Amino acid sequence: MVVLSQPATLDHCSLIKTCKPTGVFTGIPVIDLRDGEAKTLIVKACEEFGFFKLVNHGVPIELMTRLETEALRFFNLPQSEKDEAGPPAPFGYGNKRIGLNGDVGWIEYLLLNTNPLASLNTPENFRYAVKEYIEAVKRLAFEVLEVMGDGLKIEPRDALSGLIRDEKSDSCFRLNHYPPCSELQALSGRNLIGFGEHTDPQIISILRSNNTSGLQICLRDRTWVSVPPDQTSFIINVGDALQVLSNGRLRSVRHRVLAGSVKSRVSMIYFGGPPMSEKIAPIPSLMAKGEERLYKEFTWWEYKNSASKSRLGDNRLGLFENK
């Protein structure tokens, strides 16, 4: 579409939705990766909330803060220089527009391929910080999925981690910058939506943010709650593919991000996805005898293709449900 190559305009700002700030949620499960009970607690958290906070994860804080500093250096460049790293589709710099179908948010971002790591048109220090961080967070993702495999008693225990460990795994990485929106917000008493509500399509998402709040998740009763930020830990969530692989046992939950009024939010998310040709269907050892499959089998390519035609807030799994 022609609009893709044009810079974001004021019209895009007027399309960005707002919402009232909501209550802070202190009930998100906090799991210590070195705790002997981690495997059980991870499964329980993914069944109940689809989200958990991981502490004692072994990723050096220095890697996180270095990437945050480098990312801010990039996002503080003049707009014309940042645009040189665009457009975001399939990978690159994006401003306000999200995806290909008209979604917008109070956000600018870099979307990167991790397999192979995208060659970024950015300073070397930045590229190096991205590379080191992704290597560490990938290893963490493998470990979390293996511990989860133990908790689910999947045979072999690396059945899940193997999907994202595969050299052809379709994983990506996103660096988000949500500038403060104070003037606009003061007018309405509402927050601008930085990234609209959605579920993540992949298997697992591993998020680290700075100490600015913004992430909200949708609870079972459909209320939206804010997850307090913690720059030293990770927020991990189940993606659509894992919901299917577990036949709905682990939940891919809607979440969104509100822009702050004073401080900017920076987040970095690794999305672990399977290879394009991988067939996504419930893992037999996770199904009880006689349990019905909730989803039709599809390849990851088919799911991605259908997702690329969707709007952010669509129920993408709906098309693949066995009704």
Ligand code: GA4
């Ligand atoms: C949501 C999760 C990841 O950020 C992402 C997003 C992707 C994009 O920004 O291009 C999508 C969105 C995400 C789901 C539906 C489609 C694709 C925008 C959009 C409207 C990188 C991903 O994999 O799916």
